[in-house]
Amino acid sequence: MFGLYVGNTSACIAMLKDDEVQVLVNYVGERVTSASVEVLDNERVVGVAAKAGPNNSGNVIIHSKMCLYPEGIAANEIEGYCPVVVEEGHSKYVVDVGSKKIIVTPKEVVEEIFRYLYNIANSASQENGDANAILTVPYHFSQSAKEEFCEAAISSGFNILQVITDPSAAVMAYENLENESLPRKFVVYRVGGSSMEVSVGVITGGMLQILKSVYEPGIGGDALTAVIFEYLAQDVKMRMQFNPLENSRCRMKLYKLAEHSKHILSTNSLTTCCLETFYNGMDYCHTVTRSRIESLISPVLTQLTKPVWEILEDLNMKADDIDKVILCGGSLKIPKLQKYFKDSFPAAEILNSISPDEVIAVGAAKQGSCHIECLNVPHSILNKDIAFLDTSLYYKVKSSNSFDSLIHRHTVLPVTITKTILLEPEDDDDLNAVVEIHTFGGGKSYDLLKEVVVPKKDLAGKITLELSVDAEGAIDCKVCE
Template sequence: MFGLYVGNTSACIAMLKDGEVQVLVNDVGERVTSASVEILDNERVVGVAAKAGPNNSGNVIIHSKMYLSHDRVIANGIEGYCPIVVEEGRYNYVIDVGTKKINVTPDEVVEEIFRYLYKIANSTAHGNGDANAILTVPYYFSQNAKEKFCDAAMSSGFNVLQVITDPAAAVMAYEPMNVESLPKKFLVYRVGGSSMECSVGIVIGGMLQILKSQYEPGIGGDALTAVIFDYLAQDVKMRMQFNPLENFRCRMKLYKLAEHSKHILSTNSSTTCCLETFYNGMDYSHTVTRSRIESLISPVLTQLTKPVLEMMEVLNMKADDFDKVILCGGTLKIPKLQKYFRDTFPAAEIMNSISPDEVIAVGAAKQGNCPVEGPIVPHSLLHKEISRLGTSLFYKIKSSGTYDSLVNKDAVLPVTISKTILLEQDENELSSVVEIHTFDDKSSYDLVKEVVVPKAFGVGNAVLELSIDGDGALDCKICKC
């Protein structure tokens, strides 16, 4: 079973085998693949090789995933890469290949990335068996975008058994869905190259519910790259006495250097930036420290963390309400961002033991441990609103003062339970009475239903059967054991 994650700037595949999950490496030995595709005359190149040339001639495509969902796009193309164009209401890339121009859709680009991941999966499995997979999609994706994304994965060779959202996969990477575990609240924070997303979820009774998710396009790791790029450009101006921004070739070299430096500084305290024959035969070399860059990127970090605070305010939640904070996306490797979350959520466990750019794929693979049964249904039927219980339910024997739990708040409806109870009879009553109560946040129990047990049942064990339909209508009865 494989877990698949494809983002705007990176992709990752994990494999579940014998109950263990491992992240697979690509043909150049990397665990994370660049989601870049170079369109050539007779070939399409995926990954780091697509961005390896000294210059981009406009035939390298990045950030293609966002264009599958038309209503949530901010066009923020990066110079040197193929720009998106709108033709008859559809997004297209128009690329010069030799003496002709060809149109490529975002769907085709995403399929090429999935095809690259399929080769990794097929190589690891040595071509044995179906490439069964759990696919992750953004929470904000429309149903149409989900279908396009899933179709791209299946066209590449994967047998997609289930589609789950990115925040759900991130929680699955760390949290076993134990029915008997106490309710836990999560903040899932993802920062990609061109967007960010924060989601609040609760795990209760073995079920995960996303309470709210906020997506912010146009702000992500690329903004941090731009800050480093500006810093290096100013250093070049001062030391080499020319403006690299006025030369396309120099601009592209410097931007790639800034991008590479950002990744190095997320794990190292310093890096030496080197470019051979950068301009007029001159080499460029400069040592950049993490502390220097952290001082420059502070305004961008404020932008990145602002949506988290805004969403907490909307939900009327405090930092102490969260049990765990899960970090996703390569940008979240930056120590200063990690420190922000440790300081902001001191009572929560900061989950970053799994590499942030691998966590969603790992969670998807772990979901493969959960059996997926039932007939194959159309995508349109999988996108369905579900109801949940607004308050906890308790029961008690009328003659007793003890309340016992029946159903927890936020349980997914419809729900049916059977519970063995001990019947007691009041000497002054002809029969036992079982009361069903709701329990609100003000610690008060409110009677909603009484079930009269015939005196013939006597005392001892009986079974309370309770069901709540999708509209919240409650029905219950008492049966003999």
């Protein structure tokens, strides 16, 4: 059983075997594969080998996943890579290969990446049977984009058993949902290469629900790379007396150096940036410290973290309401970003023990354990819609001004509970005790749903109610004898 994650800039595959999950390495020993494809005349090269090609060839395709849907096409194309062409709402790549042009669609590019992962899976499992897999997709993907993405995985050889969202997979990498009896709120924060996403959800009674997700294209790890690139370009101008931005070859080499430096500085306090025969036979060498780069990227970090607070405000939540924060994406290896979340959510558990660029694939593989014993069960039996309570229920005694909780929002339906309510002494003229059932959907007032009236002569200072909510949301309330 495999867990699959293919992003705009990286891809990862994890395998579940004997109840253990391991991330598989590719053919060059890397646990994470670059989601880059170089288009040649009779060949497609995937991964780091594609990006290591000629510095200004223009036949290397990146960010293909976001081009599966029209509104996701990147506006900030990176020079040196194959540009996107949009015609009648559909995107494609026109690649110059020798003396001819080759038309390639984003789906074909994604399929090449999945085929690369499929070969890794076959080598690791040493089996010729079906490569059963759980596939992750972005929460914001349209239905048509999900279908294209899934079709690409199936065409490459995988047998897709389930499609789950990226934030759900991230939670599953850390959480055993069956052990969560009390509601737990979480934030999944992902920074990819060309986009970022913030999702807020809740785990209740073994069920996981995403309350809201915000996707921001055009701002991600590439923005951090651009800051380092500009810093190095200014250093080249000063020390070598020429502008590297005016030379396409030098510009591309410097950008790749900036990208490499960003990865090194996420784990080391300094790195030495070197390019041999960079310009006119001259070498370029410069030592960059993490503290220097952190000071330069501060404005970008502010942009990256702003959506977190916007989504919490929309949900009427505060940082103290969050129990867990899960960090995803290679950029979350940056110590300054990790420290930001530790300081901003002091009451929450910051989950980053699994490498941020592997966590989604690991979660997908863990989800596969639910399917191993069910592979021969008809899909019609497993595929069931589950109803949730869409608002919390509260009660109050009519003579009181205080509200108390009955059933939490997002509880799986149908549900039945009993509640014993203590009654306060009332006026002797009041012959009945009245208990009110209210909803509260996040506004400023409670809404009355139902009243339960019980003659006082039948009571002994307390009342026990049985409240039931069926799968359609209909409420029934009665007094227990």
